[in-house]
Amino acid sequence: MTEVGRVLGTDDARPLDFWVAVAEGRYLQLDDVVYVRTPLPDGVEVTVYGVVDQVRARYEGARFDSDVFRAAEGLLPVGISSAAHVSVTRVEPEVFVPPLPGQPVCRAEGVERERALYFDSMERRFPAGLSRDGQIVWGNLEFLDGTRGGHVNIAGVSGVATKTSYALFLLYGLFHHPATAARNRHDRAVIFNVKGEDLLFLDKPNARLSEAEKARYSSLGLPAGPFRDVALWAPPHRDCFGDLVTSTVSRQEGVTPYAWSLREFCQRRLLPFLFADADSEASQLHLAVGAAERFLAHQTEGQPSSQAWVMLGGQRVTDFQDLVDYLTDHSDEVFAGSHLSQATVGAFVRRLQGSVEAVSHLVRGDLSPDQEERHRIDVLAHQLNVVDIHALHDRAKRFVVGVVLRQLMQAKDKQGTREPLLFVVLDELNKYAPREGWSPIKEVVLDIAERGRSLGVILIGAQQTASEVERRVVTNASFRVAGRLDTAEAERSEYGFLGTQARARASILKPGTMFLHQPELPVPLLVQFPFPAWATRPEEVAHTLDEEHILR
Amino acid sequence: MALLTTLRLHPWASTWEGQPGASDEDEEDERPYVDPAVEVPPQDWRPLRPPAAGEPPAFMFVDGVRRIDVGVVAQDGDRPAWGLFGSYGAGAVVCRPGRAQVVREHVRRSLVLAAVGYEGEVNVPAGSVVLAYRVESVGEDKGQNDVRREVQQRMRMLEAELVASGDAPTQDAVVVVDGPITFLPRDAGRRALVAGLIKTHHRYYLEGTPLAPWMTALAPGERTPIFVVRPKASPDDRFSWYVRLAEPPPFHHSLVGIVRLETWAQAGLERARALADLTAAFLPRFAPPMAWDDRAPNNLYPVTALEQRLRHGLGDYQWVRRSIESFIYRLGGLS
Structure with a gap:
């Protein structure tokens, strides 16, 4: 138990924060953990734990800023007061009274520190x-x-x-x-x-x-x-x-x-993640993405996992560029019944084409089943x-x-x-x-x-x-x-x-x-x-x- | 202590309640004998500037404060006996180049009664502490002023005790005591250089002499030649001199910034001269500018700070007063 100071009474002490006057020859720094016990009239002793979040020092007995020079010349006697502000972390038992001015404040070590920071209850x-x-x-x-x-x-x-x-x-x-x-x-x-x-x-x-x-x-x-x-x-x-x-x-x-196989890309509906830049919800684009995603999933349903490529409309598609081209060429078919404007479809196609360069090496049709497993x-x-x-x-x-x-x-x-x-x-x-x-x-x-x-x-x-x-x-x-x-x-x-x-x-x-x-x-x-x-x-x-x- | 149970408050009986007041007055004579021809013959008088001195020596400033906590009246038979609860304190600051430090701080409390034969202590509970007032009986024939003066004198004696006590670091320091040296033990001046500093001019010692103009002609750092003052009440001659601490602003009287110092004549002229030179050379350093304090420049930095600290040590005036009131209330069986 190291006593470092006392609760000071010239600033209000409150149940959740108080000031400590630091004793001569001691110091408190930011983040130090302290506790103070304060007695209640009924004999119960409340322990208040806290962490130092502010420290200050000042002259006592000086009245002007320039008094510091007088003190340094030895003309004016001054005292130094240093004080620390404590934010309360825990009160045991939970009686929320302020710690009384004058009560000794101790540095929390060992068990007391564990208590102060709730480590004991973890x-x-x-x-x-x-x-x-x-x-x-x-x-x-x-x-x-x-x-x-x-x-x-x-x-x-x-x-x-x-x-x-x-x-x-x-x-x-x-x-x-x-x-x-x-x-x-x-x-x-x-x-x-x-x-x-x-x-x-x-x-x-x-x-x-x-x-x-x-x-x-x-x-x-x-x-x-x-x-x-x-x-x-x-x-x-x-x-x-x-x-x-x-x-x-x-x-x-x-x-x-x-890498992912084209088949997985279609069957597990990975297409939307190519359009993942945050979009205004009002935009129609995500409707187009949804339609294309459904089209691909529907087309490739049941295609065997032994192949990395996909069959779209009877056509064998073996790389990402082909897939994009297929969607572009068959946009009427892909978006049939989705009531999308031509502009939306155009935007979708442009973006899709733009992604070819970015992901064509990640979504592939040339993987063997063994490779597909290994590279997933x-x-x-x-x-x-x-x-x-x-x-x-x-x-x-x-x-x-x-x-x-x-x-x-x-x-x-x-x-x-x-x-x-x-x-x-x-x-x-x-x-x-x-x-x-x-x-x-x-x-x-x-x-x-x-x-x-x-x-x-x-x-x-x-x-x-x-x-x-x-x-x-x-x-x-x-x-x-x-x-x-x-x-x-x-x-x-x-x-x-x-x-x-x-x-x-x-x-x-x-x-x-x-x-x-x-x-x-x-x-x-x-x-x-x-x-x-x-x-x-x-x-x-x-x-x-x-x-x-x-x-x- | 039957008398004590008859104590009642008499709030208007007291002055200087918690406030400092002028009171060197009652310690100075009406018309003391003054002899200017001590250091320099009167016709050669002029402001003296001490030779340029080196490093300032250590100075120890001794001062006291006093306060009437509350005035009381007791019923002594069919006679009302004046009294008061008073607190006083004295302390010392040692100023060396680079560091000024309060080295002594004492607080005492007295219950002064215009009565005979009462002594002991009255303990007034005040929150977490008990204030012990020593009972002082000053005699049945004494009035309100005498009772008040008793506190002043006790303060002076506490100051004197401080100067005289061997434990104070007076060995190498020039001791400057607030007020006249009346209460100081005569031999204090033998061990150390001791001067009393009188900062108010109730008596104008050179008044009516051809030397008067020299006094106001002093520049900061200069002093008058030493002259002798012989108070009627005191058996001792004193050497005295004026020092200018600071140049007053144009709207102040030219006496502002001038203080009088005194020491025992028996210590010898050489010692007095050394002391006079040191005070003239170095005291101006301690004089605060006008904006610093109401009593600037005559109330020096360390003295002002010490008074503030001592007054703080007397305890909060309202709190002490209220504690005494409730004490009396209970004591008189009024509760």
């Missing part, structure tokens, strides 16, 4: 990061895995907010921490690689991991190493015949090219699945994301049980589930946000600006995380969970530092997470001795 928990004093900040797993809540939303400026790194750290903790690893052994995660080929080395140890960072992992109770069970998926090279070859540059080994993204076979989309045309990106999300929802629907869990890490939510407009991807994302909890599909979504993301996607997240925020963005109501102080601090957060808000705690906690223990680019890959031998 039956199942996962490491959510480290506090600035190097202690574990736990998250309540029941609010993540769908039992009582689910989903994580991460906001922050690109580049400095380290949103993806934090999402990966969360997954790493869930998959490798002794508290959760055994139980979550069968859990799966899928993450889309959108920037460079950064995520293609998650299964390799990071050569730049310092000893200090390793120590941070061990204080989290985590091994410092790469992800253990990783599947890497990448688009195939455009010009390959026979066997598909991955298009990735920095790594080929262990990377599986992904299967997120249930390995624990962490990286789907690389960084080099794809924007349209193809949306197509892949939409198709993968829908297919995994369908798979989980079929599975029928919540567990094992399936985590979906999706950055740029503002693109996939924008606040305005409608798109098939937005529909899938919303479906995950609203229904995923009960299906065991947990969305770890991220975006630069939560204000531009569909409200229901953001508000359904039990865990809200904010990294460095743009000052104007931080003022928006989406960040109300931060409170005034954290909002102001959000604009100066360093990489590797986030504010975490979870349902049980009324205040956001500042968490830090260690440097990745896995390589995030080719230069960071730590080679094993054998590999080094070969490289020489």
